[in-house]
Amino acid sequence: MTLTTYIREIPKAELHIHIEGSLEPELMFEIAERNRVVLPFSCVDEVRKAYNFTDLQSFLTIYYQGMMVLQKERDFFDLTLAYLKKAHTDGVRHVEIFFDPQGHTERGIAFETVISGIHAALQGGEQRFGITSRLIMCFLRHLSPESAMTTLNCALPFRKWITAVGLDSSEKGNPPAKFATVFDRARAEGLLSVAHAGEEGPPDYIWQALDLLGAARIDHGVRCVEDSRLVERLRTGHVPLTVCPLSNIKLRVFPTLGEHNLKHMLDMGLCVTVNSDDPAYFGGYLVDNFQAVQEALNLDRNAIRTLAENSFRASFLTKKEKRGYLEELDRFCLSKG
Numbered sequence: 001m002t003l004t005t006y007i008r009e010i011p012k013a014e015l016h017i018h019i020e021g022s023l024e025p026e027l028m029f030e031i032a033e034r035n036r037v038v039l040p041f042s043c044v045d046e047v048r049k050a051y052n053f054t055d056l057q058s059f060l061t062i063y064y065q066g067m068m069v070l071q072k073e074r075d076f077f078d079l080t081l082a083y084l085k086k087a088h089t090d091g092v093r094h095v096e097i098f099f100d101p102q103g104h105t106e107r108g109i110a111f112e113t114v115i116s117g118i119h120a121a122l123q124g125g126e127q128r129f130g131i132t133s134r135l136i137m138c139f140l141r142h143l144s145p146e147s148a149m150t151t152l153n154c155a156l157p158f159r160k161w162i163t164a165v166g167l168d169s170s171e172k173g174n175p176p177a178k179f180a181t182v183f184d185r186a187r188a189e190g191l192l193s194v195a196h197a198g199e200e201g202p203p204d205y206i207w208q209a210l211d212l213l214g215a216a217r218i219d220h221g222v223r224c225v226e227d228s229r230l231v232e233r234l235r236t237g238h239v240p241l242t243v244c245p246l247s248n249i250k251l252r253v254f255p256t257l258g259e260h261n262l263k264h265m266l267d268m269g270l271c272v273t274v275n276s277d278d279p280a281y282f283g284g285y286l287v288d289n290f291q292a293v294q295e296a297l298n299l300d301r302n303a304i305r306t307l308a309e310n311s312f313r314a315s316f317l318t319k320k321e322k323r324g325y326l327e328e329l330d331r332f333c334l335s336k337g
């Protein structure tokens, strides 16, 4: 079996995917047409050409614009099911999906519309593809903590569909500390927590995510290497990092994939996972990310296996579910590896 096939077929989980970031231009046009939304682009190619980013903020502006076509429950359903179909062809067995309710409620779409569409597709995805899932509700950190608290209150009637809260959007100037109270409240409701930190922001934001938000995982976290005490905390505390290689190149966190620190972090004993972040915008889904990083950093089968294993260990699955997937992974590696 070639390494390419091995990467595609190895059982794995994806833990860092913004569902709105999986909106392909083709589906964007289809939904815009049926909702009678006029896009500032004349064709799919023109949209793709606009996906040239210089940093996180330059991407976020386009990302919030793109999601404006999503208005009906059916739109959120179609978006989520399209992602799951792709994930299935990538050998993904389990997904933990972020959604950004404030990106929708701020423009008058009801919270219930958003979550009902996503939830129904996740259930359908489990029936059709056997892909298990968890849902993570993110707060937009460029908005106020009061807006985050209002969002949490809107979410509570749907508490059973949500596993964790997260924190995303413009990192610089919006430290995790700003959201300590709303995360306390979410955790009091029994929700787990994760946070984007150390993507563009400093290592101190990772400390804050751990100490003030109780983050069980750090999304991105690549700037942890600038603080050796922090690396030790992440390593001994087994705090997973959900790293997104192609995203980091498109948003210029690293100049090239060859200079990405993923392998260095693995070698230091950190629980690193590979993820796609916003695949429709960054030029690749999960397998594309694995493939690109394997080639750029010359990862061998053992490293690929470790990354796949980490993805299940770092997930919010139950112990029993994790054991099931890890056994499936063992069987795969024994026969193909």
Ligand code: ADE
Pocket (backbone or CB within 6 Å): 018, 021, 056, 063, 168, 169, 170, 171, 196, 199, 247, 277, 278
């Ligand atoms: N929202 C969607 N993608 C994001 C990223 N890479 N960082 C922060 N917020 C995001």
Ligand code: ZN
Pocket (backbone or CB within 6 Å): 016, 018, 168, 196, 219, 277
């Ligand atoms: Zn992200």
